[in-house]
Amino acid sequence: MVDETRRNLIKAGVVAVVGSAIGFIAVKREKLMELLKPVDKVELLSAIDREYSVYAERAKKKEAELKRWCMEEAAKLCRERGEESVECVEAKRRCDAIQVKATGPRKGVRFAMAIDLNKCIGCRRCAYACVMENNQGRNLNIEWIKVLGVERKEFPEILGSQLDYEMAPLPDTVYIPISCMHCENPPCVMVCPVRATWKESDGIVVVDYDRCIGCRYCIAACPYGARYFNWAKPVVPVLELNPNMHILGNVPRVPHVVEKCTFCIQRTRDGGVPACVEVCPVGARVFGDLNDPNSPIRRVIERYGVYTLKSEAGTNPRLFYFFGPSKPVHKQEGRR
């Protein structure tokens, strides 16, 4: 009898405990919902693997549009110069070759570039190649790469550097090419009110020209002056068009957007090197994947050590400078 009562009591106790525990959890969960908001699954996943499907679609549209424009221009050329002229044939061939890609970042890749300041002779060939490769408007005089001539003195100053030197290399000058630094911590991305610029997982800071509203906050935020605003429609002659295009890179821009270096996204995403690296006559530029232990950039970092510009701005740039084993040009004896 006593046993019976005790058992019943214990049962009742267990039921009560379980019941209140469930109630406790249920109540807490409701309270918790106020604190922790649920996330929309669809939205989250589509944002994570933006999958470039949006861009692929847009790229296709852009390609058709560009081909149409190109054919019109080519037809104009043909009327002017004659159907059989070299220009006409070449222009049509170029139009056919137009390809707008939307290649996404490869997993586990982190791009970086390094420039050997002992080799750079300040010849500006990189800046010109960049204009040609990236279908820059020939009417706007925007050059994504600037070469600073900094005097070698006790306290060299970036502010006192020269952009418009006519003679190079001078013995007492070091030449520092600058362009977008593809910072790990890009201030331009932070200030963009419409999220038209962001850092991709392979380290390239890109601009979505269709989303950019031209407010130019990013230009003000960039400590390197690496972003440029096109005040007019860029004009690219068909015969100079680079048919290898990327929707986030060198596709001919619409007017009134901000543009900048993209590490030649149309080349590097597909295994190439940027045009400036290719054209550099002294081979001062090195490009590669930071995550690949055999890449050229890793070799430079491990063998020579690298430096950055304005790291005190907290930007953590991925465009490095280094001092290779060569003697600086002015110290070489026996020059002819």
Place this chain on the structure above:
Amino acid sequence: MRMIMLVMLAILGLISASAAAVAVAEEEELYPCEKCHLKLKLTGMKKASVYHAVNLTIGAHKGLVCADCHVPPTMSELVGGVNIVSFYKGDYKELNVVCAGCHEKTYRDYVNLVHGNKTIVCEGEVKVLVKGYKNVSYWLHLCQDYTSLSVVPAKGCVECHTPHNPHYKPLAPLPPPSRRPPPPDQSVIAYTTLGVIISSLMLIVVPFVVELEKGGRRGR
């Protein structure tokens, strides 16, 4: 169309190559080296040759003698087991082994795409020279497919360094950046913006006013 262009390019290449060969032949007919050297019994222990206008008493290689690179007595073989005919034929990269023997570190840098410039290659590639921005020419890569590129060293050592005086000779700089066209006048922008705002306000307000007027009249 592409085939025709390719053929044209090939023909152009042939013409220029033969032109270069003719120029060398007319100058002094250096090749084959054995032609003169077989009778000369050369040792290669010299620092300068008047005949060939090579002077190793100046320049970065002033510690060397001819035999450090040219194998006597014919001199047409080079150290590392290449023949100088590759230079004649234009296969400059084959001569890299000559330099690799002494400049091992730099050569490893070169192989790892650190030293020297690099270029991209792709399938079905045609390179065209275009004259573009400010009349500066640029080699454009035209590929069938741009999605599989690879990177290789662009030049052999001897294309940047003359072996007999190896310091690189700098190129002249291209013209400095030009002034960018000025942005539209600020006052124009201000007035246009003001105009747009006012006219859009009018567009919004006028229908209401008209509505009101109508309503008022009906009310009366």
